[in-house]
Amino acid sequence: MHGQTGIEPRTLQTQTDDCWLAAATKSKIPDRFAQAVVDIVGSENVSTTDAVREQHGHDESYHTTSPPDIVAFAESTEHVSQVAKLCNDHEVPLIPFGSGTGLEGGINALKGGLCLDLSKMKKILSVHPEDFDCTVEAGVTRVTLNNYLRDTGLTFPIDPGADASVCGMCATSASGTNAVRYGTMRENVLNMEVVLPDGRVIHTAGKGRRTKKTSAGYNLTNLFVGSEGTLGIITQATLRLHGIPEATISAVCSFNTIQEAVDSTVQILQMGIPIARIEFLDEVSVDACNRYSKLDMKVAPSLFFEFTGSPDTLDKQAEVVKDIASMNGASEFKWASKPEERNQLWKARHDILYACMALNPGSKPYSTDVCVPISNLPEVITRSKEAIQKAGVIGPIVGHVGDGNFHVFFPTDRSNPEEVKKISDVSVYMAQIAMELDGTCTGEHGIGMGKRGLLQQEIGDEGMEVMKQLKSTFDPKGIMNPGKVFPE
Amino acid sequence: MHGQTGIEPRTLQTQTDDCWLAAATKSKIPDRFAQAVVDIVGSENVSTTDAVREQHGHDESYHTTSPPDIVAFAESTEHVSQVAKLCNDHEVPLIPFGSGTGLEGGINALKGGLCLDLSKMKKILSVHPEDFDCTVEAGVTRVTLNNYLRDTGLTFPIDPGADASVCGMCATSASGTNAVRYGTMRENVLNMEVVLPDGRVIHTAGKGRRTKKTSAGYNLTNLFVGSEGTLGIITQATLRLHGIPEATISAVCSFNTIQEAVDSTVQILQMGIPIARIEFLDEVSVDACNRYSKLDMKVAPSLFFEFTGSPDTLDKQAEVVKDIASMNGASEFKWASKPEERNQLWKARHDILYACMALNPGSKPYSTDVCVPISNLPEVITRSKEAIQKAGVIGPIVGHVGDGNFHVFFPTDRSNPEEVKKISDVSVYMAQIAMELDGTCTGEHGIGMGKRGLLQQEIGDEGMEVMKQLKSTFDPKGIMNPGKVFPE
Numbered sequence: 013m014h015g016q017t018g019i020e021p022r023t024l025q026t027q028t029d030d031c032w033l034a035a036a037t038k039s040k041i042p043d044r045f046a047q048a049v050v051d052i053v054g055s056e057n058v059s060t061t062d063a064v065r066e067q068h069g070h071d072e073s074y075h076t077t078s079p080p081d082i083v084a085f086a087e088s089t090e091h092v093s094q095v096a097k098l099c100n101d102h103e104v105p106l107i108p109f110g111s112g113t114g115l116e117g118g119i120n121a122l123k124g125g126l127c128l129d130l131s132k133m134k135k136i137l138s139v140h141p142e143d144f145d146c147t148v149e150a151g152v153t154r155v156t157l158n159n160y161l162r163d164t165g166l167t168f169p170i171d172p173g174a175d176a177s178v179c180g181m182c183a184t185s186a187s188g189t190n191a192v193r194y195g196t197m198r199e200n201v202l203n204m205e206v207v208l209p210d211g212r213v214i215h216t217a218g219k220g221r222r223t224k225k226t227s228a229g230y231n232l233t234n235l236f237v238g239s240e241g242t243l244g245i246i247t248q249a250t251l252r253l254h255g256i257p258e259a260t261i262s263a264v265c266s267f268n269t270i271q272e273a274v275d276s277t278v279q280i281l282q283m284g285i286p287i288a289r290i291e292f293l294d295e296v297s298v299d300a301c302n303r304y305s306k307l308d309m310k311v312a313p314s315l316f317f318e319f320t321g322s323p324d325t326l327d328k329q330a331e332v333v334k335d336i337a338s339m340n341g342a343s344e345f346k347w348a349s350k351p352e353e354r355n356q357l358w359k360a361r362h363d364i365l366y367a368c369m370a371l372n373p374g375s376k377p378y379s380t381d382v383c384v385p386i387s388n389l390p391e392v393i394t395r396s397k398e399a400i401q402k403a404g405v406i407g408p409i410v411g412h413v414g415d416g417n418f419h420v421f422f423p424t425d426r427s428n429p430e431e432v433k434k435i436s437d438v439s440v441y442m443a444q445i446a447m448e449l450d451g452t453c454t455g456e457h458g459i460g461m462g463k464r465g466l467l468q469q470e471i472g473d474e475g476m477e478v479m480k481q482l483k484s485t486f487d488p489k490g491i492m493n494p495g496k497v498f499p500e
Numbered sequence: 501m502h503g504q505t506g507i508e509p510r511t512l513q514t515q516t517d518d519c520w521l522a523a524a525t526k527s528k529i530p531d532r533f534a535q536a537v538v539d540i541v542g543s544e545n546v547s548t549t550d551a552v553r554e555q556h557g558h559d560e561s562y563h564t565t566s567p568p569d570i571v572a573f574a575e576s577t578e579h580v581s582q583v584a585k586l587c588n589d590h591e592v593p594l595i596p597f598g599s600g601t602g603l604e605g606g607i608n609a610l611k612g613g614l615c616l617d618l619s620k621m622k623k624i625l626s627v628h629p630e631d632f633d634c635t636v637e638a639g640v641t642r643v644t645l646n647n648y649l650r651d652t653g654l655t656f657p658i659d660p661g662a663d664a665s666v667c668g669m670c671a672t673s674a675s676g677t678n679a680v681r682y683g684t685m686r687e688n689v690l691n692m693e694v695v696l697p698d699g700r701v702i703h704t705a706g707k708g709r710r711t712k713k714t715s716a717g718y719n720l721t722n723l724f725v726g727s728e729g730t731l732g733i734i735t736q737a738t739l740r741l742h743g744i745p746e747a748t749i750s751a752v753c754s755f756n757t758i759q760e761a762v763d764s765t766v767q768i769l770q771m772g773i774p775i776a777r778i779e780f781l782d783e784v785s786v787d788a789c790n791r792y793s794k795l796d797m798k799v800a801p802s803l804f805f806e807f808t809g810s811p812d813t814l815d816k817q818a819e820v821v822k823d824i825a826s827m828n829g830a831s832e833f834k835w836a837s838k839p840e841e842r843n844q845l846w847k848a849r850h851d852i853l854y855a856c857m858a859l860n861p862g863s864k865p866y867s868t869d870v871c872v873p874i875s876n877l878p879e880v881i882t883r884s885k886e887a888i889q890k891a892g893v894i895g896p897i898v899g900h901v902g903d904g905n906f907h908v909f910f911p912t913d914r915s916n917p918e919e920v921k922k923i924s925d926v927s928v929y930m931a932q933i934a935m936e937l938d939g940t941c942t943g944e945h946g947i948g949m950g951k952r953g954l955l956q957q958e959i960g961d962e963g964m965e966v967m968k969q970l971k972s973t974f975d976p977k978g979i980m981n982p983g984k985v986f987p988e
Contacts, residue, residue, distance in 0.1 A: 142766045143873035143904075165770060185715040196713050198722070199687050214966055218940070218958045223871045224903045225684050226940040227673040227726055228947060229955050229985060230967050234686070234722035238715055255772040278630045282653060284743040284809065286774045321772065322820060325813040332810060383711045385631035415712045416631075452706070452714040459716060467717050471706040478702055478974075479718050485973045486966075497717060 041081040041126070045102055049084050049126065052094040057085040057132070068109055068119065068127040072174070074378045074426055075117035075461060080107060080127035087132050089205060089213060089247045096245060097211030099126055105494050106209070108241040110180025111153060113172075115379050116460025118184065118240050122495035128245065130179060136160050137248065145202060145222045147250040150179035157251075166253040169194045172456065173365070179204075179246040184458040185238030189289045189361070192281075192414030193320075194254060196456065197237050205248035206236050209487045213247075222250045235482070240458050241493040243486040257288070257320030261330055262354040265337050265345040266312040270294070271390045273313050276340040277413045278386055283336070285329050289318040291361055292413035294397070297368065297421075300408050304367030305360035310344045315413065316361055318354075365421055368408045372423035378432070380439040382446035383417040383455025392449055393418065396442045403434045417455035440466070464499045529569040529614070533590055537572050537614065540582045545573040545620070556597055556607065556615040560662070562866045562914055563605035563949055568595060568615035574638075575620050577693060577701060577735045584733060585699030587614055593982050594697065596729040598668025599641060601660075603867050604948025606672065606728050610983035616733065618667060624648050625736065633690060633710045635738040638667035645739075654741040657682045660944065661853070667692075667734040672946040673726030677777045677849070680902030681808075682742060684944065685725050693736035694724050697975045701735075710738045723970070728946050729981035731974040745776070745808030749818055750842040753825050753833040754800040758782070759878045761801050764828040765901045766874055771824070773817050777806040779849055780901035782885070785856065785909075788896050792855030793848035798832045803901065804849055853909055856896045860911035866920070868927040870934035871905040871943025880937055881906065884930045891922045905943035928954070952987045 041060070050058050059065070060082050069079030086092045099106040105125025112119060121127060130150035136157065139146040141164045148157060155175045157168050168178075172186040180186075182204060187196035194200065202224070203217040215221070216232035236246060267273045270292075277290055293301065293314045301307055315337070319329045334345055348354040360367070369375050384392050393409060400407035400420070411418030420442070422435045443453035443466045453459075453466040468476050480498060483490075529548070538546050547553070548570050557567030574580045587594040593613025600607060609615060618638035624645065627634040629652045636645060643663045645656050656666075660674040668674075670692060675684035682688065690712070691705040703709070704720035724734060755761045758780075765778055781789065781802045789795055803825070807817050822833055836842040848855070857863050872880050881897060888895035888908070899906025908930070910923045931941035931954045941947075941954040956964050968986060971978075 140873060140875065141770075142875040144769065145873065185719070187713055191713060195683075195687065198713075198719065199683065208966075212962050212965075214962045215960065216963070218935075218963060219960055220938050221935075221940055221958070222873050222938050223905075223940050223943065224874075225675055225679060225686075225871060225905060225943050227942045227944050228940045228951075228958050229726075229963075230731075230970055231673070231686065231722045231726050232963065232966060234719045238717075238719050243718075255770045257772050281632065282629075282743045284745050286809075321774075322816065324816045328810065328812045383713060385628060385633065385710050386712075387628065387630040417711075417713060447706075447709075450708050450710050452709055452711050452716045454715045455711065455713050456715050463716070470709070470716050472703065474700050474702045475704070475706060475717075475720065477700075478696075478720060481973050482718055482970075485969050 045104065046082055048098055049082065049095060052098065053084050053086060053091050057087065059083045068112070068129065069121055071112050071114035071117060071119050073115045073117050073462065074376070074424060074432065075120055078120040078122050080121035081124045083127045083129055085129045085132050089207065092128065092207045092245050092247050093211045093213055095126065095128055096207050096209055099491050100209045100211065100489055103489050103491060106491050107493050108183070108245045110151065110177030110183070111175065113174035113176045114180065114184060114460060115457045116462040118458055118460040118496060120461060122461060130247070131177065133247065139164060140222070141166055143222065144253045145250055146253055147222070147248060148178050150177060150247050152178050154178060154181065161253065165256050167256045168251055169254050170197055170200055173362070178249050178251065182237050182246050182249050183239060183241050185456070187456045189291055189412060191412060192290060193286065193288045198234055200252045201233055201237050201249055202252060203250040204233055204236055204246050206244040206246055208244045209489065209492050224252070238458070240460065240497055242483060242497050243492060259323040259326055260288070260318060260320045260354065261326050262348040262357050263317045263330060263346060264309060264314060264357060265342040266310040266314045268312065268341050270313050270393050272341045273315050274386065274389045274413065276315065276337045276342065279336045280333055281414060283332060285332060286321065287317060287333070287414070288320040289316065290414040291316040292411035292418065294393070294409040296406070297364060297408040297410050300367040300371050301360045301364060304370050305363060307360055316357065318358070364410055368421040369423045371406050371408070372425070374425065375423035376426050378422040378424040378435050379419055380442060381417060381419045381455050381457045382442050382451060382453060383415065384446050384449050384451030386413070386416040388449040388451065389413065389416055389418070392442070392445050392451065395445050396420065399438050399441050403438050405431065405434055405438065407438065415455065416451070459497045461496055464497065467497065468499050533592065534570055536586055537570065537583060540586065541572050541574060541579050545575065547571045556600070556617065557609055559600050559602035559605060559607050561603045561605050561950065562864070562912060562920065563608055566608040566610050568609035569612045571615045571617055573617045573620050577695065580616065580695045580733050580735050581699045581701055583614070583616055584695050584697055587979050588697045588699065588977055591977050591979060594979050595981050596671070596733045598638065598665030598671070599663065601662035601664045602668065602672060602948060603945045604950040606946055606948040606984060608949060610949060618735070619665065621735065627652060628710070629654060631710065632741045633738055634741060635710070635736060636666050638665060638735050640666050642666060642669065649741065653744055655744050656739055657742050658685055658688055661850070666737050666739065670725050670734050670737050671727060671729050673944070675944045677779055677900060679900060680778060681774065681776045686722055688740045689721055689725050689737055690740060691738035692721055692724055692734050694732040694734055696732045697977065697980050712740070726946070728948065728985055730971060730985050731980060747811040747814055748806060748808045748842065749814050750836040750845050751805045751818060751834060752797060752802060752845060753830040754798040754802045756800065756829050758801050758881050760829045761803050762874065762877045762901065764803065764825045764830065767824045768821055769902060771820060773820060774809065775805060775821070775902070776808040777804065778902040779804040780899040780906065782881070782897040784894070785852060785896040785898050788855040788859050789848045789852060792858050793851055795848055804845065806846070852898055856909040857911045859894050859896065860913070862913065863911035864914050866910040866912040866923050867907055868930060869905060869907045869943050869945045870930050870939060870941060871903065872934050872937050872939030874901070874904040876937040876939065877901065877904055877906070880930070880933050880939065883933050884908065887926050887929050891926050893919065893922055893926065895926065903943065904939070947985045949984055952985065955985065956987050
């Protein structure tokens, strides 16, 4: 058997009473394959129980669960490499799993196969405070990393909301509220260790390299950022860190129209004010926030601001922003300079998903995201709201307005197919408007299984052909996360 | 003939007395091929004269000229597509040419072939001031673009020194003094139109898309940024623009040691001060500046600073920086808040290449660049200086210290092979030290023909294998800029 799989015999076990082995017979995976997986990662790291397979068969999205046949937990790059080679040799689908917090069904095992859970790879391998970088294993989450970094005065600011694994964030090209200041994963990953489907281990910028910039060869790093597990498995990432700002103040203000809020944002950006966050909430979201977080904001299109920097410069930044907002018709400009006020405000923003769900008790989120050039935001938001209204569903809108990116968090009764269909139709329509207005069908959630058809439309036939060629180059047998990104 | 090349017959000319045709016979290119090129771009856009071929056979580096056999000037993407297909069908080497301002021999026609000059493609196709983006054709230079943008209050801040074409800057992954604030080309290109060797035209982010971020499919944009003409021909780029800061002040100060200058830089970055430029000059460069630009700076390791922002906040930023520098042993802290003083200072920095050349009259530049994590800068600079001294050559050091990137501008007598050999040996040694210290052999000049062996060492065998696979995917016949990036 080992000769067949190309794996060196290690601790071949003759387990007869192992629960995983019994369970394996229920699934499509042959015992011999399952045994080979055990030989690599150890029996404690393999499961074929329904509960574990079910848990690994879906993310936080509305997509129907598709469990893998077998789940393996990797503890090292060596594990990943050997499992990949095994799957490749036997043409078994291989789905990398980080934290399961994705929003487009990126981990659903549409063709069964092996789910490789990387959450046990959680070493923080190095932190270089003077160089503003660190290197972590695949399973480290952003909150764990930031807790670890606390004493260094540095932070990894990319914040997609969920406590996602860093390598999952790489795979999805995640971003969030801080992107207007710090960029997305694309701008904050310096290097990655990646296991290719055939088991080869590469370092996208060369082993150990961690420079802020380079012109040496093709940018493999940014080819794997956003590849959604379809080209290889990210096992380590070297990340840019940023200084924790000395001081922070926050503010919130409301407008009469979406246009006023967007115009204010454009003018603030034009002034080059190094604002840390600008978040848009429509009146439905504000209402949800008020109810859920016990606030008393005016129910109107609103902007949340966060200013960071040295205490001396903050007030001046904020005054300029207040002037700009006022000139554009803002009212109810409220400061939150004390930590408790600020925390309350941003906690409300952070809890907005729960607040939106509370608008429809018992519901679960159906979350979609699109991104357009900022000047097109008013049109795409207005038309989206019309579509939401026409469909008769609840659709609060929350946006990273500085990036032209926004979400609708539909509180959905997932057991009601009619409602799901309506919401799905609105989501597709939103993506269509975004694309019509020079935008993209996803700013930060990725394509996964949910937006495959839209990608074709967005990139065009020639672009898709090239992406397929890339896929074939890295994964000629098509084992990596099959059914994702590419339309069937 | 057209049947063979797959090109639609257009204005087939029967020129008998054309000078290009006469000249073509001198070169390796068959008349029939040259005629097919004329049929595509018109006879006014083809040349095989020695002068034009020679001019297209080298950039600004020390590498020996390798002229192409034929030079064609494209006026449209359609021209580029048809020429690429022609070259591909006939397996003729194809070298894209922007402005010829590269520093690693990226355009030298090592295998002869056709040089496709894009400098006639100079339309600024669109500017969207509220969206901070513009789309330009391949041949637009950064100075032309910034002159055009002046009235919008926006700027394209990437400044590699030379007035390079924007698409050449894309191809090299250029950066420069502003990168510490605005990033490199990697962070500032939103989309590109690219012609593949077989003539297919793709838009890396989908046609017309210009969002600040996207998670839709593979990041083709950043695969072509830095591809140095080896994967395809960049014909258009959509770029991020930035607001021109309201106010600017500059300062210069000197230190006792390189370590003090680097420590100051690290602390300034840790404070999160949004500094626009921090440039390091060693004592040799300062001396060169003093002589050439009639300044009276202390001859010691020095930092040039530029602060930008709203007038209210600038002084405070600058005071903090002064305090940090003083605590690290800085002396001679000189402000330049008036435009004329500031211009004098930064003109001196901008003219540094000429100043360095003047240290060795009649010399031409041999310029090299490496990049390391910033904490390793003192070691790599100190060891580089030792090597320069030991070799007995003049080697002024100038660095984008905030990025860990620095250059040596050797004033070289290119006619003296012994001197060139010494300098080349020092350059290779510098790259070796940089790589030993987690760095890269090139931060912004690219690999070109000069650093092919070093790339192999930097990326490792597996990484190079993957880069070669990518090259074969896009350019299976190997016609695109052959002899570059990859070691033979």
